[in-house]
Amino acid sequence: MTRLLAALIVSLISTQVFAMNSLSELTWKKRVVIVFSDAGDARAARQIEALTNQRSELEERDLVVISVVDDKATTAFGRIAEPEAVALRDEADVKKGSFKVVLVGKDGGIKLRSETIVPEVELFDVID
Numbered sequence: 001m002t003r004l005l006a007a008l009i010v011s012l013i014s015t016q017v018f019a020m021n022s023l024s025e026l027t028w029k030k031r032v033v034i035v036f037s038d039a040g041d042a043r044a045a046r047q048i049e050a051l052t053n054q055r056s057e058l059e060e061r062d063l064v065v066i067s068v069v070d071d072k073a074t075t076a077f078g079r080i081a082e083p084e085a086v087a088l089r090d091e092a093d094v095k096k097g098s099f100k101v102v103l104v105g106k107d108g109g110i111k112l113r114s115e116t117i118v119p120e121v122e123l124f125d126v127i128d
Contacts, residue, residue, distance in 0.1 A: 031103065
């Protein structure tokens, strides 16, 4: 029974740690908010604006904000190597053309998924 429990815990931890391999350079250094959308989706622009208007809070929480529009990923806040849109979509299991906000923790695990705009207060509550 103890071995089964230990195996289950290791399985859960390893699944979460490697959830976002394309962001592995940020593991244990940064949290990442990824906003996925189609070109012209006003929700994405509003989400990015709401987050980037909180620069000091983002810095305090070691956050990077990435926008993935169609097949192009850009960094909206923070400094990281150019992210790969296709890899991010695959790893976050987000279909092309859908709006989704994903929070990735410092351990590389996905901590929040939303199909609606996430108020920054709610996002910061998940982190804090």
